[in-house]
Every structure is written in structure tokens, then in C-alpha cells.
Amino acid sequence: MGLFGSKKEGGIMDIIRCDEPEYLVWKWRPSGEANSTVRENSIRWGSSLRVKDGEVAVFVYKQKDGTMQDFIEGPFDETIKTANFPILSGLLGLAFNGNSPFQAEVYFINLSGIIQIKFAIPYFDVFDPRFLDFAVPMAVRGTASFNITDYKSFIKLHRLINFELEDFKLQVRDAVCKRVKGCVANAPTDYQIPVLQIERRVEDISDRIQARLKADFEEDFGVNLRRLDIAAIDVDKESDGYSELRNVTAAQQTKTITAQTDVNIQNLQDTQRITAKNMEETLRIQREEAQRAQRLQTETNFMGAHALDQQTSVLQAGMQGLGNMSSMGGGGGMNPAGMMTGMMMGGALGTQMAGMMNNMGGQMQQQMNTPPPAPQSQYFVAVNGQQSGPFSIPQLQQLAQQGQINAQTMVWKQGMAGWDAAGNVAELAQLFAPATPPTPPGMPPMPPTL
Numbered sequence: 001m002g003l004f005g006s007k008k009e010g011g012i013m014d015i016i017r018c019d020e021p022e023y024l025v026w027k028w029r030p031s032g033e034a035n036s037t038v039r040e041n042s043i044r045w046g047s048s049l050r051v052k053d054g055e056v057a058v059f060v061y062k063q064k065d066g067t068m069q070d071f072i073e074g075p076f077d078e079t080i081k082t083a084n085f086p087i088l089s090g091l092l093g094l095a096f097n098g099n100s101p102f103q104a105e106v107y108f109i110n111l112s113g114i115i116q117i118k119f120a121i122p123y124f125d126v127f128d129p130r131f132l133d134f135a136v137p138m139a140v141r142g143t144a145s146f147n148i149t150d151y152k153s154f155i156k157l158h159r160l161i162n163f164e165l166e167d168f169k170l171q172v173r174d175a176v177c178k179r180v181k182g183c184v185a186n187a188p189t190d191y192q193i194p195v196l197q198i199e200r201r202v203e204d205i206s207d208r209i210q211a212r213l214k215a216d217f218e219e220d221f222g223v224n225l226r227r228l229d230i231a232a233i234d235v236d237k238e239s240d241g242y243s244e245l246r247n248v249t250a251a252q253q254t255k256t257i258t259a260q261t262d263v264n265i266q267n268l269q270d271t272q273r274i275t276a277k278n279m280e281e282t283l284r285i286q287r288e289e290a291q292r293a294q295r296l297q298t299e300t301n302f303m304g305a306h307a308l309d310q311q312t313s314v315l316q317a318g319m320q321g322l323g324n325m326s327s328m329g330g331g332g333g334m335n336p337a338g339m340m341t342g343m344m345m346g347g348a349l350g351t352q353m354a355g356m357m358n359n360m361g362g363q364m365q366q367q368m369n370t371p372p373p374a375p376q377s378q379y380f381v382a383v384n385g386q387q388s389g390p391f392s393i394p395q396l397q398q399l400a401q402q403g404q405i406n407a408q409t410m411v412w413k414q415g416m417a418g419w420d421a422a423g424n425v426a427e428l429a430q431l432f433a434p435a436t437p438p439t440p441p442g443m444p445p446m447p448p449t450l
Contacts, residue, residue: 017050018108025163028106051076054112056151060105107160109151117144117169121177128188128195134245136195137236144176146223154222183209206230382410400431407432
């Protein structure tokens with residue numbers, strides 16, 4: 001419960017609050033004097049405490065066993081009570097025998113205010129790792145913005161009594177300049193940024209430095225780095241190092257472009273030579289395939305004549321056997337039985353030979369009346385820069401159905417001026433035509449009229 005003493009017990013009734021327009025840490029002093037520490041730290045129960053939103057009031061009690069604090073976050077506007085000051089309520093009976101006033105230092109910490117620090121780093125040398133003989137002077141200008149979010153960590157790192165914001169800003173500015181200078185000097189090596197292009201990479205460098213500085217601000221100062229903005233990186237373009245580096249870089253770039261151009265030309269020539277060689281090999285294979293097909297056709301056409309020659313030889317041998325049969329029986333005279341047998345076998349052989357001649361003539365006549373099959377088109381296909389084939393149209397149709405080729409696939413066959421999309425070739429376009437939907441069935445007949 002709250003305790004209220006009379007004025008005879010010592011101390012004065014006050015309204016404890018901070019009316020400073022801009023501050024980071026501010027110590028409350030009721031008398032306005034900074035030297036009467038015992039008097040100004042004497043606070044009476046029943047005094048009113050007002051803490052605005054975005055502030056925190058810190059009550060610091062110095063005891064023999066160490067310093068202890070009560071933290072009151074805004075918004076808060078009440079009289080001092082034990083319910084709101086847990087540490088103080090435990091100290092009253094021990095330290096003050098239940099009487100007031102009590103001794104405490106009161107500090108207000110601004111949690112919503114943002115402190116901005118402008119920094120400027122004079123010229124320092126930056127080296128390109130490719131050309132370490134040329135130093136280019138650079139200067140950096142920018143702004144760092146920070147605030148307090150973890151006030152307990154901030155209090156652990158700083159003495160709140162007689163806290164001076166300007167002294168704190170100087171410490172932060174020195175740390176920022178040190179880190180920014182180091183990052184810019186090492187940017188060509190760490191971030192692969194050429195020295196002559198560093199002015200155009202200000203935003204990238206600023207973001208990288210901010211990521212590094214954020215952890216330093218939290219660990220070293222207990223504050224939150226909200227933003228680091230590098231306004232400019234000024235390069236001394238009148239320096240000898242800049243001029244020499246520019247000349248060397250230009251010469252190196254010209255040499256690189258020339259070498260790359262030579263490589264590109266060589267690659268183009270190699271590609272053309274390989275293409276011509278592939279085309280020559282393709283034509284050679286096509287010629288050999290055509291000659292082989294013609295040879296097979298010729299052999300087929302003359303196969304019947306060859307078979308006739310073989311059968312004629314067999315018949316001649318049979319006729320000769322018949323002649324011998326007519327003289328069977330010995331004595332060199334005519335043998336009637338042998339003659340009759342020979343005449344019967346001769347008739348059979350004649351009939352067989354006549355039938356064979358008729359069949360052979362019919363086959364030859366049919367072959368003469370049947371036109372030769374039309375040659376099938378053979379196409380080469382280019383997929384993912386690789387040539388394959390040749391493929392017949394049925395094979396291409398199967399590839400299209402499997403989704404391995406489409407209307408944009410490049411094809412070529414002998415007689416075409418060059419490679420073209422399959423959809424542009426008349427005899428292949430139908431392979432990629434969309435399927436025609438089935439025709440709906442006819443309407444049912446009208447019902448009979450009743």
C-alpha cells in the first residue's frame with residue numbers, strides 16, 4: 001500500500017516528469033541544481049510520477065550490496081506506490097525504517113526519439129586488387145540514425161549520471177567512421193567492385209556496411225542502428241593514381257575485347273566447319289542408302305530370271321536323261337519300253353516347263369506393270385542443339401505423339417535450302433494439327449403425334 005508522511009519527516013512533494021523537447025537520457029533534479037546530490041535524490045512518498053508514451057523512468061537505488069533499479073514504462077501518471085515499485089517496497093523497511101523520504105536517482109530515457117549523426121571521412125587511399133601500384137584517394141559523407149530499444153542493456157553499458165549526449169555522439173561517430181572507412185577501402189577486394197565503378201555502387205556498399213555496424217551498435221553502445229545512409233563517395237579524379245588507373249584499365253579492357261572477339265570469330269569458324277562436315281557426312285550417308293536401295297531393287301527384279309536359269313538347267317539334265325532312257329536294255333537298238341517311259345517323263349517335264357515359263361512371264365509382267373514404290377522422305381531433327389536422324393514421316397509422327405518434337409522443332413531434308421520449323425513444312429504440318437473433336441450424334445427422331 002502507499003505510504004504518505006508529513007512534511008516534518010523531511011523531503012518535498014514533487015511532480016517527477018521530463019519536459020525536455022529533445023534528449024536521449026535526462027536526469028531529474030527537483031531543485032534544478034546539479035551539485036546537491038543528496039538533497040536532489042531525496043524523494044517523498046506521495047510524489048507524482050508522469051511518464052509519457054515512448055519514455056521509461058529509471059529509479060536507481062544505491063545499496064551496499066550493489067545498485068538496483070525500478071523501471072516504469074510510459075504512459076504512466078500516478079503517485080508513487082509500493083505496488084508499482086517492487087524493489088523500493090522491499091527496501092523501505094530495511095533502509096529507511098518505513099519512513100520517507102527515500103534516496104533514489106531518477107532518469108528518463110527516450111525510446112521514441114531518433115538520434116542522427118552526420119559523418120564525413122576525409123580522403124584516404126583505395127587500391128584496386130588488380131593494379132596495386134595505383135592509389136586512388138576517396139572521401140565519404142553520410143548519416144547514421146539510431147535509437148534505444150533495449151534500455152536495460154543500454155543502462156548496463158553507460159553511467160546514467162551526468163550522461164552527455166554530445167559526448168555519446170562523438171563516440172558513435174568515431175566508430176561509424178572507422179567501420180565505413182574500412183569497408184570502402186576493402187570494397188574492391190571483398191565485394192569485387194572495381195575502383196573506377198565504386199561511385200555507382202554507393203547504395204550496395206551502404207547496405208553492406210549497415211549490416212556490419214548494426215551488431216557493433218548493439219554490443220558496444222546498447223542502441224539500435226535504424227539506418228546508415230552514405231550520401232556520396234567522392235573520388236579525387238584529379239589525382240595521378242586515378243588517371244594512371246583509368247589508362248591501364250582502358251588498355252586492359254581493349255585487350256580483353258580484342259581477345260574475346262578473336263575467340264568469338266574462331267568459335268564461329270569452328271561451328272561452320274563442323275556444320276559443313278556434318279552436312280557432307282549426311283549427304284554421303286544418304287547417297288549410300290539410295291545406292292543400296294537401288295541395288296536391292298535390281299537384285300529383286302533379276303531374281304526371277306536367275307531362278308529360270310537354274311530351273312532350265314535342271315530340265316536340260318532331265319531331257320538328257322530321257323534320251324538315255326530310249327536306249328535302255330543294251331544292244332544299241334531301239335528299246336520300246338524305254339522309249340515309252342521317256343515319252344511319258346518328257347511330257348511331264350514339258351508340262352512343268354511350260355507352267356514355269358507361264359508363271360515366270362506372269363511375274364515379270366506384274367513387276368513391269370507395278371510402278372516402283374515412291375521414295376520416303378527422310379528428315380533430320382535438331383533438338384537442344386543436337387542433330388539426330390534421319391527419320392521417316394511415320395517415325396516423326398510417333399515422336400510428335402510422344403511429345404519429343406513439336407511444330408517449332410527445326411528439321412531438314414535433302415532438297416531444302418536450310419533448316420526450318422516442322423510446322424512450316426507442308427508434309428509435316430498435319431502431324432501437329434489439333435485433333436478434330438468427334439461429330440455429335442444426330443438428333444433423335446421426333447416423337448409421334450397423338
